[in-house]
Amino acid sequence: MSVTRRTARIVAALVVASGPFVLGAPASAAGGSGTNCTETQVGDEIIWNCESVDEGHEETGPGGGGPVEPPCDLRDGYDELCIDEDACWMNDPAAVQDPEELRDTPKPSEDSYVVYVSCIRPNGDTYDRWYWSDDVPTITIEDRIRAAMGSLRLPTIEATFNPPGRTLVNLPTWWWAEGAPTGEIRGTEALGMVGIAIPRGLSVTPGDGTASFSCPMVVTKSDVCSYQYRRAGSYTATMSIVYDVQFSMNGQIIDASQIPAELRSVTVDDSTTVTVREVQTKVTRVD
Amino acid sequence: MVDIHGGPRRIVALACAVALALTLAACGGDDDPTPGPSEPTTAAPVDEATEAFEDYWAVYVQMANSGEISPRGFDGVADGVFLETVLKALTEQADSGVVRVGEPDFGDFSTTVTDGTASSVVCRDDSQWGAKHDGELIEKSVSQTPRPRPYVGTLELRGDRWVVTNVELAEGIACP
Numbered sequence: 001m002s003v004t005r006r007t008a009r010i011v012a013a014l015v016v017a018s019g020p021f022v023l024g025a026p027a028s029a030a031g032g033s034g035t036n037c038t039e040t041q042v043g044d045e046i047i048w049n050c051e052s053v054d055e056g057h058e059e060t061g062p063g064g065g066g067p068v069e070p071p072c073d074l075r076d077g078y079d080e081l082c083i084d085e086d087a088c089w090m091n092d093p094a095a096v097q098d099p100e101e102l103r104d105t106p107k108p109s110e111d112s113y114v115v116y117v118s119c120i121r122p123n124g125d126t127y128d129r130w131y132w133s134d135d136v137p138t139i140t141i142e143d144r145i146r147a148a149m150g151s152l153r154l155p156t157i158e159a160t161f162n163p164p165g166r167t168l169v170n171l172p173t174w175w176w177a178e179g180a181p182t183g184e185i186r187g188t189e190a191l192g193m194v195g196i197a198i199p200r201g202l203s204v205t206p207g208d209g210t211a212s213f214s215c216p217m218v219v220t221k222s223d224v225c226s227y228q229y230r231r232a233g234s235y236t237a238t239m240s241i242v243y244d245v246q247f248s249m250n251g252q253i254i255d256a257s258q259i260p261a262e263l264r265s266v267t268v269d270d271s272t273t274v275t276v277r278e279v280q281t282k283v284t285r286v287d
Numbered sequence: 288m289v290d291i292h293g294g295p296r297r298i299v300a301l302a303c304a305v306a307l308a309l310t311l312a313a314c315g316g317d318d319d320p321t322p323g324p325s326e327p328t329t330a331a332p333v334d335e336a337t338e339a340f341e342d343y344w345a346v347y348v349q350m351a352n353s354g355e356i357s358p359r360g361f362d363g364v365a366d367g368v369f370l371e372t373v374l375k376a377l378t379e380q381a382d383s384g385v386v387r388v389g390e391p392d393f394g395d396f397s398t399t400v401t402d403g404t405a406s407s408v409v410c411r412d413d414s415q416w417g418a419k420h421d422g423e424l425i426e427k428s429v430s431q432t433p434r435p436r437p438y439v440g441t442l443e444l445r446g447d448r449w450v451v452t453n454v455e456l457a458e459g460i461a462c463p
Contacts, residue, residue, distance in 0.1 A: 037385070037418070037425045043372035044455040046436070047351075047380040048387070048418035048428055077375075095358040095374035096366060116371045128368060189382070 042077055078120045081147055081191065088119035092133070092192055099130040108134035141258050144193035145247050149263050152187030152195035152245070155180060159204075159239035159270040162221055166275040172226040173274070175204050176218040177241055185243070192250070197243035197266060207235035207274065217241070232278040240269040332444070336405035337398045339364070339449035340440045344393065344411075350377050354386040365451040373454070384420050391416040394435065394462065403444035410435040410462035435462035 037050040072082035080089040094116035102114060111133075118128035160178040167173040180199075187195040205212040206227050215225030229235070243266045247254040256264065346360050356377045361370055380387075394410035412435040418428035437457040442449045 035420060037420055037428075039428070042376035042379060043369070044438075045373055045376035046413065047376045048383075048385045048420075048425060049379060050383045050385055050420045050425070089375060091358075091371050091374050091378075093358060095361065095370040096368070097358065118371065128371070 073122065076120060078118070083117075083119055086119040086121050088117055090118070090191070091116040094130055096130065101130055102132060105132065105135075108132050141249075141254065142260060144191040144249065145195075145254065145259055145263060147190035148187055148193035148195040148247055149245070149266075151190040152185070152197055152266070154185060154197060154243065154266065154268050157239065157241055157268055157270045159237065159272045160221075161237070161272070161274060166277055167229065169230060169232055169276055169278045170228050172223065172228055174221065174223050175202065175215065175225040175227065175237075175239060176220060176222055177202060177239060177270075178219065180217075180219045180241060182217050182219055193254075194248045196246045196248060198246065200242040200244050200265070203240040203242060205238040205240075207237040208233065208276075212238075212240075229274070229276040232276050235274045235276065236271055237274045238269055238271045240267050242267050332400045332405070332449075333398050336400055336442050336444075336449045337396045337407055339442055340396060340398070340407040340409070340451060341393075343440065343451040343454070344391075344409075347373070347377075348387070348390060348416075351380065351387040352390075354381040356381050363448065363450070365454075367452040369453045369455070385418050385425075388417045388419050388424065389415050389429070392433075392435075405442040405444070405449060407440045407442065408437060408457055408460060409440075410437050412436075412462075437462050 035050050037048055040047060040049050072085045072087045074080075074082070074087045076087075078087035078089055082088065092115045094114040096116065097114045099114060113133045115131045115133050116128065117131065118126065120126045157177045157180045160176055161167065162174040163171070182199060184199075185197040187197075199217050201217050202215040202225055203212050204215065204225065204227065206229065208229055208231065213227065218225045245259075245264055245266055246256075247259060343361075343365050346364055350356050350360055356374065358370075358374055361373075365373075392412040392415060394412070396407050396409045398405055398407040412433045414430045414433050416429075418425045437460040438454055439457040439460070440451050441453040443452050444450075
């Protein structure tokens, strides 16, 4: 092991001790449909990597406001998590379970195993380190949950109403989220954790000053979710899909009490302008 | 630039001859029977180191083809930080739903041994080592055109066993 690496490990320990692991958003799928497979190089290994490409639906990070911006520049294969400003990847468990570096460190418990973390600093310097799994203080269940949340890619939605273009006063205006998936959405695994988003339903804020109202999950043209505007005008209506989020690790659903309140649900929304016109009936003749 | 041609035994024999000549020259006129630091390579260590490198590739290919990635598979075969990158690569590939089909074609292994360290170079041709995603062959993963890449492995003798401690793409070596 080089001197450079030993020095780097000490710095890494300080960094790890001072800040939590934060997950970065993986690159969004881009263009086309189906699966995109490419030959890529990881270190000196040549592998094939496939990712699904969902045509017509961009993906977004939790909150619906675009991808979650990680606090580090995830690049060059260091694309799993951030330790402060350092981009990192990790093997949990590590490939090497008896690294020389840990031979003088007693195994904390019978169930302990070795974890490997490799990082790159903003200036391009790299470092890596093996830990006993019990001795990685910053990788808590919450860290894993936050990492999994960042890997949960939710499709953007398109607030759609009928009649299209403009509607009329007192006419039931139908609302739906065109093309949105109705089933659960699973994120990719991050730090061993997987986020699962389950759509709870739609919420529509008509934009005319009235309160929002809730509807079942409607993704095609239907009268299930309707609203009648009472006055003519141009309104900015907002549609939201609320997802309840669960987290799974090793096939086991994590108890909700371990999930930070702000991560138990995610909302994706879209706004659209609704023009409402008033139709007056003029009686010209009575028989 | 080094071209890899011919069998490994021939290259090893040449290396041995050079090493022996250098050793003898360095020790000329010295009656001390203690061997020099670069003891001549003998066939047995070269064969053993080569087999260890072949074993490493066998495990690598087996994992890639099965999609079942287990760090334990490399126990006693490979060790070191490079293995973490190998595990990451294999895991990424498997996690994306890809398994490899067929086998890579390995050329002749060229191995040299110095004391307890060995270096083995081999050209790996992946043109017939395809990839499947969700059971379907990725067409562009196979080719009729050979595309060999040179890999150099570093091995250490631990006890009576050679262990791969690093594998990297070799620079300055052209595969046939």
